[in-house]
Amino acid sequence: MKSFKNNSMKWRYFKQHLFFGAVRLSALVIALALGGILFYIIVNGIGAISWDFITKPPTDSMTKGGIMPAILGTIYLTIGAIAIGLPLGIASAIYLTEYAKQGRVIRLIKVGINCLAGVPSVVFGLFGLGFFVIFLKFGSSILSGSLTLGFLILPTIIGAAEEALKAVPQTFREASLSLGVSKWQTIYRIVLPNAMPGILTGSILGIGRAAGETAPIMFTAAAYFTAKLPGSIFDEVMALPYHIYVLATAGTNIEATRPIQFGTVLVLVGVVLSIDLIAIIIRSYMRKNKGW
């Protein structure tokens, strides 16, 4: 009997090690893949990076010079997308979680939002072209591109905001309402401030997507080449992802610009990470005031 017990224990330990090993391995594979990509980009791109590369416009048919207009363009477009996507997304989430009566209509809207998240980005690009650029006559511009990207990241932000709002304890709402404070004031003063760190976490994902997408901006905002910097939101801009796409597929000398392509990729990663960092700093500042 005793030996049977021991064997069964051994078998269970063996299974445990097996499964722990398997999950460890999966984590390792992901870390390696991510590290590998970053390593590859850095090794190939670091040579192209210089002060001039970041601060000068391209020259010689984009085979030399810098990418400053594209960096600025991507920053403008990303900030524009957040400026449109964040308020709209938070407002939608507040309606869905705090005001709307839960029922069939709301379920349908939520299915719609999930579908929106699955729509390929090129479809957003075509929508942006048809609606913002042509119908509303915004032209190919920062405004059209920001609106298109804003709608693209909307489902991400709504999803994150919904989760964050639901995570705010119901007792906070009850306490506020029991004092004779109105529902909107309760949401604005108590619920939203406590949900904000969570909303920002979700938005960070949206930021990365807005900054990195090519398809939505190629019809709506991105210029093949322009050395001048945008003077208003109705101007076209260069953008990093589109610049990479152009250099790698339609440039005047694709092979010769490989180092510039990698350099641009590296800068794009850097820009996304810095915007994320700003969001993270804001979030940790907001979290300091939170005690639950």
Add this chain to the structure above:
Amino acid sequence: MDSNIIIKLNKVNFYYGQSRALTDINMNFIKNKVSALIGPSGCGKSTLLRLLNRMNDLIDGTRVEGEILFEDKNIYAKDVDPVEIRRKIGMVFQKPNPFPKTIYNNIAYGPKLTSMNTGDLDTLVEQSLKQAVLWDEVKDILNKSAMNLSGGQQQRLCIARALAMKPDILLMDEPTSALDPISTAKIEELIEELKKNYTIIIVTHNMQQAARISDETAFFYLGNLIEYNKTEKIFTNPDVKHTEDYITGRFG
């Protein structure tokens, strides 16, 4: 209406969806008294309490029949704003639920947002904390987060927060069930003190507590008001056998 009666319930029925939680409740709450609602879990006592400041409005699919008169006006009438009702009828919850704000801002929150004519806010905060017998413990840390206080202190802060609105009635939903005996004793003393100026309606699971602090006691069972009497009478010589069985611990 008798001037001593502050709330009057007329044939109140309450439903969660299809199921009836309260059946034909008729009762009066008397001004400046402590009324205790007792009964086993699920008997409807908390539901009744939350009816009195329309907190059940927050739950989807609930329905009220009958009328609840507060100052001669049915608080469920169409033209009544629940926000107005809640300003006059404050509430303290089962678990202390301070906001993740400073102690000062927890108290100032309600008066500030409801643009009450409070005069000086600092004075109001001090007054409210003194009324809740918390002032001496927190007067030097008003700008610290309320989350760092102990459970008993948090609950007294919640009472102070409700008092800052200068309500007529204070509803308490098992306010000591999450607290240790010493904190419980402090809150009970506080209730004794507060009834001079406020009408207090308290739900409690603890029968000794009801006996200690209340003037009137109502015993509920399965959504029915079984007996409502002077506390002394309920605990010494109740009219209904059912009440006696519950109080002596024969069931529940």
